[in-house]
Amino acid sequence: MKGKEYLPESIINLIKLEKDFDAIRAFRYKDTSSWIRVKNYLYNLTLNSAVNVGNFSVKEFFTKNGVTLIAISLKNYLLNAIDKKEKTLFVSAGSGLFYHKEEVLDTFLPKYINLDESIYLLSGDHVEKLIKFKEYITKNRAIIYSYLVGPIKVILTKLFARFIKFDINSDIIEFLKENGMDTTKEDLQKIHANFIITIYLYKLFLLPFKIKKAYIISAYSNSEIIYLLKKRGIEVIELQHGIIGSAHRAYNYAKKDALLPAPQKIDVYNNFWKEELIKAGFFKAEDINVVGRWKYDLIDKNLTIFDNRYLLFTGQGGFYEKIIKLFNKANRYLEDNRLKVLYLPHPNETKEMINRLKKEITNPNVIVLEQNKKYTTEQYIYNSLAHISVYSSCHFDTMHYKDKTYIFDILKDNPMNYYIKNFPNSFIPIKKLDDIKI
Numbered sequence: 208m209k210g211k212e213y214l215p216e217s218i219i220n221l222i223k224l225e226k227d228f229d230a231i232r233a234f235r236y237k238d239t240s241s242w243i244r245v246k247n248y249l250y251n252l253t254l255n256s257a258v259n260v261g262n263f264s265v266k267e268f269f270t271k272n273g274v275t276l277i278a279i280s281l282k283n284y285l286l287n288a289i290d291k292k293e294k295t296l297f298v299s300a301g302s303g304l305f306y307h308k309e310e311v312l313d314t315f316l317p318k319y320i321n322l323d324e325s326i327y328l329l330s331g332d333h334v335e336k337l338i339k340f341k342e343y344i345t346k347n348r349a350i351i352y353s354y355l356v357g358p359i360k361v362i363l364t365k366l367f368a369r370f371i372k373f374d375i376n377s378d379i380i381e382f383l384k385e386n387g388m389d390t391t392k393e394d395l396q397k398i399h400a401n402f403i404i405t406i407y408l409y410k411l412f413l414l415p416f417k418i419k420k421a422y423i424i425s426a427y428s429n430s431e432i433i434y435l436l437k438k439r440g441i442e443v444i445e446l447q448h449g450i451i452g453s454a455h456r457a458y459n460y461a462k463k464d465a466l467l468p469a470p471q472k473i474d475v476y477n478n479f480w481k482e483e484l485i486k487a488g489f490f491k492a493e494d495i496n497v498v499g500r501w502k503y504d505l506i507d508k509n510l511t512i513f514d515n516r517y518l519l520f521t522g523q524g525g526f527y528e529k530i531i532k533l534f535n536k537a538n539r540y541l542e543d544n545r546l547k548v549l550y551l552p553h554p555n556e557t558k559e560m561i562n563r564l565k566k567e568i569t570n571p572n573v574i575v576l577e578q579n580k581k582y583t584t585e586q587y588i589y590n591s592l593a594h595i596s597v598y599s600s601c602h603f604d605t606m607h608y609k610d611k612t613y614i615f616d617i618l619k620d621n622p623m624n625y626y627i628k629n630f631p632n633s634f635i636p637i638k639k640l641d642d643i644k645i
Contacts, residue, residue, distance in 0.1 A: 213628035225461035241402035288415035301332035368400035427457035434468035449600035452483030
């Protein structure tokens with residue numbers, strides 16, 4: 208595979224686990240495997256020291272708005288359950304909802320899915336964000352499934368995880384510790400047990416629904432649902448929602464094992480991503496369908512933002528000390544070039560995180576945007592003179608409009624290194640803003 212030597216070290220180590228320790232079957236449960244869940248957990252261990260996106264807390268469920276959203280989801284679940292028509296299942300994410308010209312849209316919803324003929328599931332997001340879309344959720348019978356299933360899953364895992372007997376090869380634990388993924392046998396046993404419990408929970412959750420086909424974003428986060436759908440003979444198609452291919456742990460497996468609860472097909476934005484998936488070796492060419500990305504069509508080419516003389520930095524919910532330092536040292540460069548920097552928060556960055564940036568960034572030419580941003584992310588990218596991030600799918604949205612994107616080069620095992628090495632004229636590493644020549 209071209210560029211294989213440039214894969215992140217964490218990805219290479221996970222592939223070694225699959226090859227040398229038969230990890231897929233080491234985490235087997237009956238006719239499936241929890242390996243996708245375990246692999247995602249292990250990969251995140253290499254990032255947690257740097258990234259700290261704001262996950263929503265249990266306390267949010269007990270607020271007035273939290274109870275309201277749970278009640279709406281429960282009502283919508285019952286309405287879908289008593290509707291005996293065969294429908295398409297569409298599993299999306301609450302973080303994808305946004306306003307565009309006073310209309311609520313789902314960034315992950317492709318044009319070929321009709322919500323009137325679908326069972327519409329949304330993964331959770333912060334209650335105060337989702338409550339703004341209350342009317343949309345009600346109208347489309349959307350079920351925030353993580354609000355309904357999540358708390359029950361936590362309780363059942365605490366009650367029954369210890370009764371699930373499962374042993375892990377100590378050589379695997381030793382390999383993980385030697386390669387920077389410091390975890391314990393007990394942690395991995397808990398993830399495996401949680402996977403099993405979640406399967407039975409979703410089996411009950413999906414039981415009333417008549418499903419003819421399923422479209423799912425972030426398949427690696429929904430492996431239990433995918434396993435159950437495939438067991439029922441339902442075709443599962445993943446919808447691209449960000450970076451995919453060789454440099455992503457969820458699309459790079461040492462072998463295509465029948466135990467993996469992975470989708471049969473995947474719809475991607477363009478031929479670039481199709482080629483990346485083919486190089487990764489898991490999906491065959493006939494399993495990959497190029498469908499475009501409708502959100503690109505929303506761009507207003509006549510719009511002006513800050514005289515269109517700004518750099519856009521898209522956040523990940525971390526690296527704050529280095530990002531603040533980057534901005535505060537760039538005042539002369541920004542002044543000389545008559546530039547602004549707009550910092551666009553990640554959807555999971557909390558108000559506290561954003562307030563920290565506003566407080567500690569002293570450069571008057573840097574503007575930290577709010578979560579309820581005025582325009583779409585793609586519009587900000589389109590109007591910018593350049594885009595910067597540590598690692599983000601926004602790099603590739605930038606490539607749709609421009610010939611290059613910039614990587615703030617502070618992360619040793621950055622997945623973007625793969626693209627920097629393979630596409631050096633398009634993915635440009637920088638240490639300071641001055642490295643960007645306007």
